[in-house]
Every structure is written in C-alpha cells, then in structure tokens.
Amino acid sequence: VSAAPLTRAEIDRLRAQFPILSREVNGHPLVYLDSAATAQKPSVVIEAESAFSATSNAAVHRGAHTLAGEATELYEDARGTVARFLAVDDAEVVFTSHATEALNLVAYALGTASLGRSHPGRGAGSSADAARFALAEGDEIVVTELEHHANLIPWQELAARTGATLRHIPVLDHGGLDLDAAAQIISERTRVLALSHVSNVTGALTPLDVLVPLARAVGALIVLDACQSAPHLPLKPRELDVDIAVFSAHKLYGPTGIGVLWGRAEILNALPPFLYGGSMITTVTMERAEYLPAPQRFEPGTPRLAQAVGLAAAIRFVEAVGMDRIAATEHVLAARLLAGLARIPGVRVLGAENPAARIALASIVVDDVHAHDAGQVLDDRGIAARVGHHCAQPLHRRFGITASLRLSAGIHTTEDELELAIDAVAGIRPFFGFDGGAGA
Amino acid sequence: VSGLEQLYQQIIMDHSKHPHGVGLTAGDETSHQRNPVCGDEVTLALRWDAADGTIADVAWEGSGCSISQASASLLATLAEESAEEGQPWTPEELTALVGEFREALRSRGAITLDEERFGDAAALSGVSKYVARVKCAMLAWVAAEDLLARRSASGA
DSSP: OOSOOOOHHHHHHHHTTOGGGGOEETTEEOEEOBTTTOOOOOHHHHHHHHHIIIIIOOOSSSOOSHHHHHHHHHHHHHHHHHHHHHTSOGGGEEEESSHHHHHHHHHHHHHHHHTTOOOOBSSSOOHHHHHTTOOOTTOEEEEETTOOGGGTHHHHHHHHHHOOEEEEEOBOTTSSBOHHHHHHHSOTTEEEEEEESBOTTTOBBOOHHHHHHHHHHTTOEEEEEOTTTTTTSOOOHHHHTOSEEEEEGGGTTSOSSOEEEEEOHHHHTTSOOSSOSTTSEEEEOSSOEEEOOTTGGGOOSSOOHHHHHHHHHHHHHHHHHOHHHHHHHHHHHHHHHHHHHHTSTTEEETTTTOOSOBOSEEEEEETTBOHHHHHHHHHHTTEEOEEEOTTOHHHHHHTTOSOEEEEEOOTTOOHHHHHHHHHHHHTHHHHTTOOSSSOO | OOHHHHHSOHHHHHHHHSOSSBOOOTTOOEEEEEETTTTEEEEEEEEEOTTTOOEEEEEEEEESOHHHHHHHHHHHHHHHHHHHTTOOOOHHHHHHHHHHHHHHHTTTTSOOOOHHHHGGGGGGGGGGGOGGGHHHHHHHHHHHHHHHHHHHHTTO
C-alpha cells in the first residue's frame, strides 16, 4: 500500500461529519464497530437524500415537466458517479434494491436463459444471446465455503432449477481458501464462479489473482460479491477481470434500499430480465413485449431515486478522502486490531493465521462465553459489534462454531476506539467468572 | 448495580454454567425451538404424571447464550420445586405462568417477575430491558407452550 494513512486530525474531521457519532449509548460515547453490517451516514448523504425529496422529487424517464427532467438528471448523474467510481461505462451500472437482489437477479436471469426463453430487445437480448448462459445437467456452478448466504442460496436454487451441480472451494483451517482444491474444482464443466472479494467474517481478501484466471481459462461467468471491499479499497472490476460485481450502498456510507449491479455490457444485454413491468420495455402488445437494453431492462418500476442520489453523495464523500488512503488506513487499523486481540487469553480470531491482506474487521470466539453474551458486555460500554453467524453459517460450521462476535471498522474509526474495544473484549471472560489469564 | 449486572445476575450465571434438568430420553415428546439470529437452541419435554395429568418433570437439552440456557434450567427447577412441594403444575397453571412470564419479559422493565410465583426464575426480570435478548429467555417457555398446545389439541 503506497498511499499515506489518514492522520488522526483527518479522521477527527471526518468523524465530525457523522451526526450519529455524537450520541451516547449506555452512558458512553458510541463506538461504532459494525460498519460491515451497515455503515453510518455522513451529513452530506443525509442532506442529499433530504434535498432531493424536498426540491426535485418526480418520476424519472417520463413526463415532460421540469421536475421530471431534474429528477431524471440527478438519477442518471448518480449512475454516472457509480460508473466513475468503478471505472466502467454508465450503461453497465444497474441499480437494484441491495446486493442480495443483484445476485438474485443474475442467478434468476441465468435460470430464465436455461429455459430457452426468448427476450427480444433493441439490438440485443435475443434468444441466441441468452442461450450461451443456459445451464443444464453436467454444468457446474462454483462458489466458496466462506460466502455470505446472499452469494450461496441463489446459486443453490439455480442449480436445483437447472439440474446443474453446485460445488464449492473449501476453506482451510487457517481460514483461507484451498487454492489447490480450487484448481481441481474449477474445470471445463464450470459455467459460473461466484465469490466474495473480501470475507465478511474474516476480513481477508480473496486471492482473485489465482482464482479468476482459472475461471477465465474455462470460460466461466465470474460474479464478484464486492460488498465488503467497495467501502474499504479501490474497486475496479475490469482490472480484476470479473464479469459481474455487486455491492450495497448502505455499507458504503450510503442509504439502505439500493444496491449496485455492474456487468459487462455485452453480458447484461444478453441476459434475460429478472423483474418485468414498466420502464424496461420498448413495445408491448397484449401478447408480448420487447425489452430495452441494460441498464433499463433490469430496472422495472419506479426506481430508488433519493437513495441513488444519496449513494452518489456517499461515493463523492469517500472519493474526496481517496480509496487508496482509506485502504492504507485500514491496513494500519487491521494490524492494530489483530495484534490487540491476539494478546487476550481465551480469545480466538477467526482466520487470524491466514496471511492474506485484510480489511479492519475481525470475528472472534471467546472461550466459554457465547457470542451473544460477549456482545452484551461490549454494548454495555457503548460499543456496537455484531454477534451471530453474520449470514455465513457454513463458514461458522467449518470453524466448529455457531456464532462469533465481529468488530468492523469504518472510515471514522480511530485507534483509540479499537483500544477501547480490545479492552472491553479482555473484560468479557472475567465478567462471566472465567479466568482472564489462563488462555486456551 | 450496573444494567449489565442486573441482566447477568449470579443466579443466571450459575444456572448457565451448571444447568438443571438437562437430559432427554428417546421416548420424550419434545418441542425444538431455535433463535436463528444467534443460533440458540432448546429442545424441551414436559413429563406428565399419568395418574392426574400434572407435570411431574421438565427436561431439556440445548446450546446457546447464557440467558437462553439459564432460562431453560430455571424453568426445569421451578417445575421440580412445585412437584416437590406437592403442587405439581396442571396444564392450566403452566399456561398461565408462561403467559405471565412473556408479559413481564416484553414489558421493557415495567413488570418484575414475582419471586413467590417464579422462584429463582424471577432473576430473569432484568432481561426485559434488553429487547434483543427477550427471545433468548423465551425459548424454553415457548417450547413448553408448544407442548401444552399440542396436548390440548390432542384432547388429553
């Protein structure tokens, strides 16, 4: 990492822009370490959403009145902002409800393609185009054992609907992926590789430099869940050589209710639509319809307007800081977090031995104390952490546990806050009457 | 006493570390309850006195947070104490207890469980201020309620 980490003064100036950070929880200043679940919003995002609703709200892509024009311009400007953020073309950016819907969209569209349905459209989307995505018995979909349920269950269902087989790249004891196994599992039968960029449980970066070429060599469609990378490091899906990437706005300091699907134009325009209705068609008769190209073919109904405007504000906010500097800061925080947790007897960090680079996120197991109880001790000190399986039951099962406690930093996190959290974690076993000094 | 200490009273800590009433047998009719948020699980059986239709014993097995496990243990203890005092619960009495327990736990701290009626289980009153934990404490009691409803539906 070549960029300079943020200085404390810079982080303090950022903190001042998050209204929620001024509140107290249980008599303590809020220490928000649950950004991986949902990030807090800076004033610019809250105000952008509010200003849109107050001054420019109207239905987009229709109507000739002034407000409709302004709203359309702002909505399409938001699309352009996302496109610039990802270094892709505007027409390749589809707004969805969230990353989960984006992944379901892709899986469902592949399922529809597998039925041989024709989806005529303007210049693209013929049945011949869609046919290249058709799955059948003998085809394989490959995921990894560490996926969030949102990047697992849609593929389970797609496999069940098409007769294809779902396979997974296993996780090794140290929490990283088994790359030797991956080289065997990804084969000529692999039609889809769906994987996360960063694990939402271990925080480790997936070795895309190894896995993507394996899938590319066999012509598989490569789908990247970038939910945990988009807020923390520069995300350039074309440089990563994937075909589709998804992320959620609310983890990127933006609004809930909106997610992003990026796909290569030639792929999006060949995929059948997912949801059908208004705003996505060219000609409709009582018998049939013809469809617009991407992105409109995937955006039926009235879109998420204020949310798109809020997302654009969030992207401008992180871009002003610089994604490279955010990544550099995370690097420092991650090292501090892991080192601090490693010193606490009876506390295990999931995937700590994995040498991969990571974001400032750690999930821990406290010996003899259930994650739910451990989280309560942190909450008592105003520290917001996530407890549970973090929508990754298979990975927790792989680690031999049902739940963990996750600490995840954001752009506003200071080293002092991490120290408070580490102190609080050190107090968990003693609070429940277990030896805080024995170790496991 | 901090809020956290009110939640995790010594009785709850003791019951979570040394739970009572654990152990199901093959013949038990059980109700399995899960809290999908955190993975708490309780499988519970009501053992009926064949002669008078009262509850002779509450047995269970489970895993999860201390609140969920202590709550199951405290329910089993309360059943045992009632039986030992020669006043084993009728289905109606246990139904009423579960209802009162739920009302108190959902009261956000407004209602304290009566120690006369709930014994050591009254220590769970502190849970009611922690909305996210109410489901943990309810698991065993919901299992009991489920079994009572099944028995009632079967016409026993």
